[in-house]
Amino acid sequence: MGKILITGATGNLGIRTLDLLLQKVPSNQIAVLVRDPESEKIERFVKEGVEAHQGDYFDYNSLLRAFNGVEKVMLISAVAFTDRNTQHFNVIAAAKQAGVKQVIYTSIIRKENSNLILPEVTMSDLFAEQTLRASGLDYTILRNPPYLETLHSFYGDALKVGGVRVPEGSGKVAAASLDDLAAVNVAILTQNGHENHTYNLSGSEGSSFADIAEALTEISEKNIAYETLSENDYLEAMGMPAFTNDFLLGWVRAVNTGEFSETSGDLERLIGRKPMTYKEFFKKQISISK
Structure with missing residues (x-):
């Protein structure tokens, strides 16, 4: 297995994903992208051998440096009320340029063919999903509830x-609980066969x-x-x-x-147990x- 990098690693979902991933993968195969590599939130992971790269979704060159030698990138979506389109595009483009093989993106769940537009979320999620599909990268889209x-x-x-x-x-x-969604992230990151799939969690x-x-x-x-x-x-x-x-x-x-x-059943199938x-x-x- 090649190196795995998690973005947004100090957030609620990122921290849980990192904790579970370390139970499955040696720490020297894991990297994170964080604004502050000396943050207390990431300190214990660095001590275990996880690589911490200083970077920002808006800083394209920092993304290129962080993605060097990485096989899979877990792109935890940017927060609302920011320029999400630019941030997500930068991550996907930098991953492509750096030779990353697969990007996993956390989107928001929605009904098929729904006309619902969630302000600050829906349109930028659709943009990110479309950008990923057109990128030539292997992708997995995880639509979170x-x-x-x-x-x-x-x-x-x-x-x-x-x-x-x-x-x-x-x-x-x-x-769904953050712990269960983090378990899905780890399943996708450590298993084959999820390339170019979209899951409703x-x-x-x-x-x-x-x-x-x-x-x-x-x-x-x-x-x-x-x-x-x-x-x-x-x-x-x-x-x-x-x-x-x-x-x-x-x-x-x-x-x-x-x-x-x-209720799609995707979450239960991917984690192999009943969700909370x-x-x-x-x-x-x-x-x-x-």
């Missing part, structure tokens, strides 16, 4: 306020916001109500910066209309907080 760890960002601290308060809708979201079970309120009530033994708000009242209650309003509403509307409801469910996740989180 909303994370179980970030579901609360759609409805706030339900246990504190005593309710899941969101705009009305009955759609479900088949969210939905969780195995969908939940509506009403289902979430019911599960939290059952697990916490508190009364967590499901309450519907107008979109304006919802945004006011969430108290997010105004420039993120369309972004937040886009995700909530997508959940409420069932854009993330489909939303109820199992809530039980774990509530147990930790006690």
